[in-house]
Amino acid sequence: MTAAWIAADWGTSNLRLWAIGSEGEVIGRDSSSSGMGTLAPEGYEPALLALAEKYLGDGPTDVLVCGMAGAKQGWVEAPYASAPCKPSGLAPVSAPTNDPRLRVRILPGVSQQDPADVMRGEETQVAGFLAGNPDFDGILCLPGTHSKWVHVSAGEIVSFRTFMTGELFSLLSSQSVLRHSLHGEGWDDSAFAEAASEAMSRPERLGSSLFSLRAASLLTGLAPGTARARLSGMLIGLELAAARPYWLGQRVALIGGPLLTEPYAKALAAQGLAPETHDGDNLALAGLTAARMALV
Structure with missing residues (x-):
């Protein structure tokens, strides 16, 4: 089945992918252990194609990526939006590809100056939460390898700690x-x-x-x-x-x-x-x- 576009969450340890159909439905879900921690920059496109190729048509397919693929050691560095800010405060960055069927863009992370802190990927989950809870005023806790505590108010990330x-x-x-x-x-x-x-x-x-x-x-x-x-x-x-x-x-x-x-x-x-x-x-x-x- 050909995807209208592809969503990808690229973490340090894993890559998760969703193929989205023309009506916005999920037509496929795939994952692999090809996380940022195992890849050099030239390895990202092959790792993506290993999961996404079966969903590609003849023309270019948009792939929107969040997470560690945008880190300094990732596919291509995507800048940080500075908190307080909207969870998706900056435009995505295009990633270089050789396969003409791919058009990849990577979402930015969020940074905080004092105390110094950064996040990549969690801000997209925050954006997803706010899409369903636009009036939320409180704290989001995202447990994990590096747990995040995020203060959210008026649709913005106010501050956070890792x-x-x-x-x-x-x-x-x-x-x-x-x-x-x-x-x-x-x-x-x-x-x-x-x-x-x-x-x-x-x-x-x-x-x-x-x-x-x-x-x-x-x-x-x-x-x-x-x-x-x-x-x-x-x-x-x-x-x-x-x-x-x-x-x-x-x-x-x-x-x-x-x-x-x-x-x-x-x-x-x-x-x-x-x-x-x-x-x-x-x-x-x-x-x-x-x-x-x-x-x-």
Whole structure:
């Protein structure tokens, strides 16, 4: 089936693609592990064609891309809009292609000067959220490798902060002494809740609390699933402690898949909040669609 246009979310680890039909319907969804982290600039077009070629016709097909393909190390650098700004505050940048069937444009990211911060891809999910919730005034939390807390008001990104929570979990569980205690299945909700609460109230104890996971594994046979839940709770609790000015007394919406949003929802519920939850993939497509409509 030939696509009228193609939407793509190009992250550090993965490429997600939606083929859009002439009536705006999704006629195909594809993904690959060809993320920005694995590609040189000359590798982007082949990686895109591997997923998109079956949707291309004889003439040029518009491809609108958000995310890390626009990073300095990506396909072509797309500039940052400076917050406060609309989520799609600048025009997209054309990417060089050899195949005449492709016409690729990459959406810009958003930057913040003080404190210094940047986002690429999340702003498109914010745009998708605002397309369905134009009067929203509050906080959007996008958990992930680099979690974002975004203050949105009057249709603009007012400010935001990034936390390396997911990357810290990955590094600690794979490259620190804790790796010996975390391999295994299972999860312990009560251990997660206790660790999150302790980290929020006593964040200065994190270094000691982390090593206690290893010690408990050696001395009491702490189950790997419980250890993983505690580690996740510690790091998310630490994030929530630092992000308290964002969420305290605010309307909060979580954006992402259940695996990412559920722990945050539970930790916030323990603080008396009832956050909304929205699917990140759907909002990425909604944001790309809104950007596409603004271009035609």
